[in-house]
Amino acid sequence: QSVLTQPPSVSAAPGQKVTISCSGSSSNIGNDYVSWYQQLPGTAPRLLIYDNNKRPSGIPDRFSASKSGTLATLDITGLQTGDEADYYCAVWDSRLSVRLFGGGTKLTVL
Amino acid sequence: EVQLVESGGGLEQPGGSLRLSCAASGITFSSYEMTWVRQAPGKGLEWVSHISSSGSVIYYADSVKGRFTISRDNAKNTLYLQMNSLRAEDTAVYYCSRGLRGQGYYMDVWGKGTTVTVSS
Numbered sequence: 001q002s003v004l005t006q007p008p009s010v011s012a013a014p015g016q017k018v019t020i021s022c023s024g025s026s027s028n029i030g031n032d033y034v035s036w037y038q039q040l041p042g043t044a045p046r047l048l049i050y051d052n053n054k055r056p057s058g059i060p061d062r063f064s065a066s067k068s069g070t071l072a073t074l075d076i077t078g079l080q081t082g083d084e085a086d087y088y089c090a091v092w093d094s095r096l097s098v099r100l101f102g103g104g105t106k107l108t109v110l
Numbered sequence: 111e112v113q114l115v116e117s118g119g120g121l122e123q124p125g126g127s128l129r130l131s132c133a134a135s136g137i138t139f140s141s142y143e144m145t146w147v148r149q150a151p152g153k154g155l156e157w158v159s160h161i162s163s164s165g166s167v168i169y170y171a172d173s174v175k176g177r178f179t180i181s182r183d184n185a186k187n188t189l190y191l192q193m194n195s196l197r198a199e200d201t202a203v204y205y206c207s208r209g210l211r212g213q214g215y216y217m218d219v220w221g222k223g224t225t226v227t228v229s230s
Contacts (some may be wrong), residue, residue, distance in 0.1 A: 002154070033214025037155070044205055044223055045155060050216035056138070088155050092215060098171055098213075099145070104154035 003028065004089055004102035011108040020105045022072040024087030028100055032092045034072040036065055039086045039104075043088050048087070049074065081109050112136040112156035114206050119224030126196050126228070132206030132221055133188040140164075140184035144208035145217055146191050148226075156202070159191065160209070173199075175222050196228045 005023040012018045022034065036049035047056050049065040052072065065074045070088055089102040118130040132144070146158040159180040160169045168180055179192040189206050203225050207217035 032124070033216075035214065035216035037217075039144040040154070045207075045217075046220070047216060047218045050210075050218070051212045053215050054212065056218060086154070090155075090157070090216075095167060096172075099157040099160065099169075101155040101157055102146075 002078075002101070002103040003093065003096075004100050006087075006089060006102040006105045007108045008103070009108065011055065012079055013110050014079050014081060017075060017077045018107060019073040020076075021089050022074070022102045024070050024072070024091065024100070026070060027095035028091045028093040029065055030070040031094050034067055034089055034091045034102060036072075036074050037090065038087045039088065041085070041110070043090055045088065048071070077105070079109050081102065083107060084109050112208070113162045114208065114219055114221035114222045115227050116224035118202065121228045121229065122196050123226045123230050124197060124228055127194045128226060130191040130204055130206075130226070132191075132194065133168065134187045134189070134208070135190070137187075137208065137219075139182075139187040143210050143215070144182065144209070145182060145207045146189075146219070147205045147207060148200075150199070151224075153202075160168060160202070161189070171212055172216070193226070197228075198228050200226060201228050202226060212219040213216075 031050045036046045039043040040047045052067040113135045177195045181190045203223040205223045208219040
């Protein structure tokens with residue numbers, strides 16, 4: 001069981017919006033900046049969001065994220081079938097001195 | 111083009127050893143922190159180890175501490191992961207990634223991974 005809690009799965013129709021949560025504690029999300037990664041089936045992870053809410057170049061603005069206290073969220077709007085993937089949050093835990101990944105959320109675009 | 115290419119994976123018996131390599135190109139390797147992340151079959155991502163740009167600061171996940179050793183050769187633009195006392199639960203795809211620091215740390219470039227299977 002992960003220290004960072006993500007819903008195992010979310011789903012929505014094409015064009016709709018979905019929100020993926022990542023819940024932690026004061027020693028991790030509450031104390032550091034969150035990054036998010038997208039992993040398409042059979043591929044390596046790809047950086048989606050860094051520093052809580054910044055997008056690397058090449059990431060569409062349909063992807064956005066925020067953090068409040070010990071909860072981080074990733075929003076994806078205008079869903080496309082190509083967004084079907086696993087999504088992971090990541091953050092440093094200052095109490096454990098390890099980097100944590102959330103358990104991952106599988107997005108299905110119906 | 112920035113590229114990370116992992117190698118060294120394979121089938122090994124429990125208790126055995128493997129050394130993974132990650133060759134970097136298109137970057138000034140010595141300027142970057144590096145991270146190993148693994149993914150067991152059908153499971154999520156698991157952070158394994160981190161090394162600073164000079165190699166002076168190293169962290170490990172509890173699951174590999176005392177068995178795995180991360181290192182780097184900046185002259186050869188290569189990151190390593192020495193894996194000893196392998197267990198079945200070490201079976202995974204191992205990814206190396208480049209780290210950047212903005213306000214926080216994040217991994218912006220990933221290799222395609224190398225597969226490690228520990229089985230008798």
